[in-house]
Amino acid sequence: xxxxxxxxxxxxxxxxxxxxxxxxxxxxxxxxxxxxxxxxxxxxxxxxxxxxxxxxxxxxxxxxxxxxxxxxxxxxxxxxxxxxxxxxxxxxxxxxxxxxxxxxxxxxxxxxxxxxxxxxxxxxxxxxxxxxx
Numbered sequence: 368x369x370x371x372x373x374x375x376x377x378x379x380x381x382x383x384x385x386x387x388x389x390x391x392x393x394x395x396x397x398x399x400x401x402x403x404x405x406x407x408x409x410x411x412x413x414x415x416x417x418x419x420x421x422x423x424x425x426x427x428x429x430x431x432x433x434x435x436x437x438x439x440x441x442x443x444x445x446x447x448x449x450x451x452x453x454x455x456x457x458x459x460x461x462x463x464x465x466x467x468x469x470x471x472x473x474x475x476x477x478x479x480x481x482x483x484x485x486x487x488x489x490x491x492x493x494x495x496x497x498x499x500x
Contacts, residue, residue: 423447428469437477444470
């Protein structure tokens with residue numbers, strides 16, 4: 368699996384990174400233009416935190432952007448939104464817009480302009496959660 372030494376650097380074998388650290392490092396890969404590395408890093412993070420909504424949201428977005436897996440990526444972003452109040456360890460109220468921003472970007476990348484605008488505004492209709500690709 369990608370970068371086992373990367374995510375375990377400066378940590379002993381019995382210590383795993385917290386979700387915030389996984390996210391920080393994935394974002395650093397994205398800012399460096401390394402979408403494949405960010406995707407692989409998020410994949411690794413989900414081994415440890417499979418139900419962490421914010422990690423799932425970014426993973427769903429990268430499924431769309433990196434691998435063109437539109438349906439699966441959008442469904443993952445939607446799943447993250449559904450889980451965010453139940454299982455998230457991040458400050459839900461503060462980061463709530465991020466979930467919809469990621470969903471909106473996933474819709475936009477899949478050519479669903481109307482759904483992208485609605486999700487970006489944080490008010491998607493449940494009937495709009497259709498995926499055509």
